[in-house]
Amino acid sequence: MTDASSSDKAVVTAAILVIGDEILSGRTKDKNIGYIAEYLTNIGIELREVRVVPDVMEEIVAALNALRARFTYVFTTGGIGPTHDDITADAVAAAFGVSIDHDPRAVAMLRERFSEADLNEARLRMARIPAGADLIANSVSKAPGFRIGNVHVMAGVPSIMQAMLDAVAPTLKTGVKMLSETVRAGLKEGDIGSALGEIAKAHSDVSIGSYPFWSETGPDTNIVVRSREADKLEAAMAAVKAMIASHSAGAGEPH
Amino acid sequence: MTDASSSDKAVVTAAILVIGDEILSGRTKDKNIGYIAEYLTNIGIELREVRVVPDVMEEIVAALNALRARFTYVFTTGGIGPTHDDITADAVAAAFGVSIDHDPRAVAMLRERFSEADLNEARLRMARIPAGADLIANSVSKAPGFRIGNVHVMAGVPSIMQAMLDAVAPTLKTGVKMLSETVRAGLKEGDIGSALGEIAKAHSDVSIGSYPFWSETGPDTNIVVRSREADKLEAAMAAVKAMIASHSAGAGEPH
Numbered sequence: 393m394t395d396a397s398s399s400d401k402a403v404v405t406a407a408i409l410v411i412g413d414e415i416l417s418g419r420t421k422d423k424n425i426g427y428i429a430e431y432l433t434n435i436g437i438e439l440r441e442v443r444v445v446p447d448v449m450e451e452i453v454a455a456l457n458a459l460r461a462r463f464t465y466v467f468t469t470g471g472i473g474p475t476h477d478d479i480t481a482d483a484v485a486a487a488f489g490v491s492i493d494h495d496p497r498a499v500a501m502l503r504e505r506f507s508e509a510d511l512n513e514a515r516l517r518m519a520r521i522p523a524g525a526d527l528i529a530n531s532v533s534k535a536p537g538f539r540i541g542n543v544h545v546m547a548g549v550p551s552i553m554q555a556m557l558d559a560v561a562p563t564l565k566t567g568v569k570m571l572s573e574t575v576r577a578g579l580k581e582g583d584i585g586s587a588l589g590e591i592a593k594a595h596s597d598v599s600i601g602s603y604p605f606w607s608e609t610g611p612d613t614n615i616v617v618r619s620r621e622a623d624k625l626e627a628a629m630a631a632v633k634a635m636i637a638s639h640s641a642g643a644g645e646p647h
Numbered sequence: 648m649t650d651a652s653s654s655d656k657a658v659v660t661a662a663i664l665v666i667g668d669e670i671l672s673g674r675t676k677d678k679n680i681g682y683i684a685e686y687l688t689n690i691g692i693e694l695r696e697v698r699v700v701p702d703v704m705e706e707i708v709a710a711l712n713a714l715r716a717r718f719t720y721v722f723t724t725g726g727i728g729p730t731h732d733d734i735t736a737d738a739v740a741a742a743f744g745v746s747i748d749h750d751p752r753a754v755a756m757l758r759e760r761f762s763e764a765d766l767n768e769a770r771l772r773m774a775r776i777p778a779g780a781d782l783i784a785n786s787v788s789k790a791p792g793f794r795i796g797n798v799h800v801m802a803g804v805p806s807i808m809q810a811m812l813d814a815v816a817p818t819l820k821t822g823v824k825m826l827s828e829t830v831r832a833g834l835k836e837g838d839i840g841s842a843l844g845e846i847a848k849a850h851s852d853v854s855i856g857s858y859p860f861w862s863e864t865g866p867d868t869n870i871v872v873r874s875r876e877a878d879k880l881e882a883a884m885a886a887v888k889a890m891i892a893s894h895s896a897g898a899g900e901p902h
Contacts, residue, residue, distance in 0.1 A: 410697075413854065413856055414856055414858060414871070415680075415681075415684065415697075416684055416693075416694045416695065416696075416697070417684060417685075417688050417694070417825075417827070417873075418681055418682075418683075418684030418685030418686070418687070418688050418694070419685075419688075419827075419858075419871065420858070421681035422680065422681065425670075425677065425699070426670075426673055426676035426677065427673075428673075429670065429671055429672060429673030430672075430673030430674075431673070432673070433672050433673050433674075438671075439671045439672070439673070440671065440701060441671075441698065441699065441700055441701075441706075442665075442670075442671070442697070442698065442699035443696065443697065443698050443699075444680070444696065444697035444698075445696055446695060446696075447856075451696075473836060473840075473857070473859065474836055474837040474840040475836060475839075475840045475843055475844065475857035476840070476843060476844035476847045476848075476855070476857075477847070477855065477856050477857060506837075510837070510838075512837065512838070512840075512841060513840075513841045514836075514837050514838075514839070514840020514841045514843075514844070515837040515840070517840065518837075549859070570672075572672075572674075581728060581729055581730060581769075582729040582761075582765070582767065582769050582770040582773075583765075583767070583769075584730075584769070585728075585729040585730045585731070585767070585768070585769020585770070585772065586767060586768045586769045588730055588731060588769075589730065589731035589769070592731045592732070593731075599668065600731070600732065601668055601669055601702075601732050602728070602730035602731075602732060603669060603674075603675070604728065604804070616669070616674065618672070
């Protein structure tokens with residue numbers, strides 16, 4: 393009956409915090425940002441910022457506190473393994489000002505995978521969980537992630553991170569889903585930029601993106617219109633398509 | 648004669664600022680972060696932070712000002728094309744508090760590619776450069792990037808960004824190169840975590856990273872030792888290798 397469902401209060405936002413020297417050195421190429429970005433878009437959560445920081449306590453704490461204050465959710469990846477350079481759990485505890493210790497529930501999960509002989513001090517590090525956190529199941533290799541406040545702490549290994557994200561997703565509140573439609577212009581970006589800018593001004597309540605690419609026949613442009621409201625998206629897309637048609641028709645005419 | 652060349656003052660740092668809604672929506676998967684990270688490592692510049700922000704003026708300005716104050720260099724990618732959603736140049740001008748206008752040098756570069764008829768208002772947007780900036784040549788499609796202060800503004804299209812980075816690299820001061828050596832342990836990360844932590848403590852002046860992976864024969868671990876000083880790296884790596892050898896020998900023995 394009203395537009396309330398599509399107003400700003402229905403927008404659920406998120407940030408990703410990638411933790412790891414190996415990403416910053418270029419040794420490991422991140423595969424999680426793009427995956428999580430697409431995943432969140434598909435369930436109606438708007439990713440607003442990403443940061444990558446090194447395995448340094450103060451850097452993780454500062455970034456986490458900046459992000460968790462601004463967005464509905466924060467998702468971290470990396471730094472929850474069994475070695476000395478895995479300091480994410482300690483950094484999260486420090487950011488929230490809570491204690492951290494071996495969590496009996498997490499130890500029990502590790503026991504499903506490791507014998508008592510194999511459950512050494514290093515592996516038990518993976519059961520160190522900040523006080524008050526809920527565990528995130530790890531269907532791949534047992535060692536859990538955790539949620540505390542609006543922060544979800546996940547593994548850096550993509551297959552494990554993906555399993556954790558599947559475990560977390562049903563617990564997240566989701567916003568009105570962003571709708572998106574793409575049209576291939578068959579024209580160079582620079583040929584339609586001014587006209588597209590006019591359309592963007594006239595339809596300021598939708599987001600219009602322009603993405604050039606090289607097709608088999610030369611430079612081309614994808615135009616993406618995004619909105620949470622189908623009718624507004626449709627109106628803007630109609631304007632975009634009419635503009636493309638007039639440009640394509642005009643392209644063959646003499647000047 | 649002295650260690651001065653390897654002291655902290657020789658460390659050159661950097662941050663990357665990726666600008667673009669399409670990265671945050673997951674529609675486009677970033678390929679620039681990993682490329683720049685590896686590139687900087689190879690020329691002795693230490694990447695310390697990455698941020699991804701949307702095509703929103705205040706967000707770009709805030710992130711840019713935070714990063715340029717902290718690191719030797721900032722490299723931005725994205726948002727310098729011919730359409731209304733390309734607002735990076737304006738945001739950089741705003742961050743530096745300088746004016747922005749069509750730059751005759753940039754217009755001349757565009758004229759190398761476009762006829763007067765094709766050099767329309769949209770394409771001329773790509774010649775809008777903040778006052779006081781130096782241009783960064785674009786050998787792929789002419790429209791230049793630019794440098795202002797310690798900030799290098801580059802295209803988002805990977806092939807163009809890579810050409811710009813090649814153009815910029817000779818102008819950068821570089822630090823003492825970070826040396827890196829990797830050994831494959833042939834052991835599970837959790838089996839060597841405690842011993843590796845002891846080595847990291849004893850060799851606190853080097854960086855020791857532990858990266859689990861799945862090999863054809865099961866779980867395995869790469870251990871990476873990094874330092875700017877060859878002798879320190881060598882000493883830590885010797886300790887790591889001795890630890891691995893003792894573990895491998897011990898693995899066959901009865902408990």
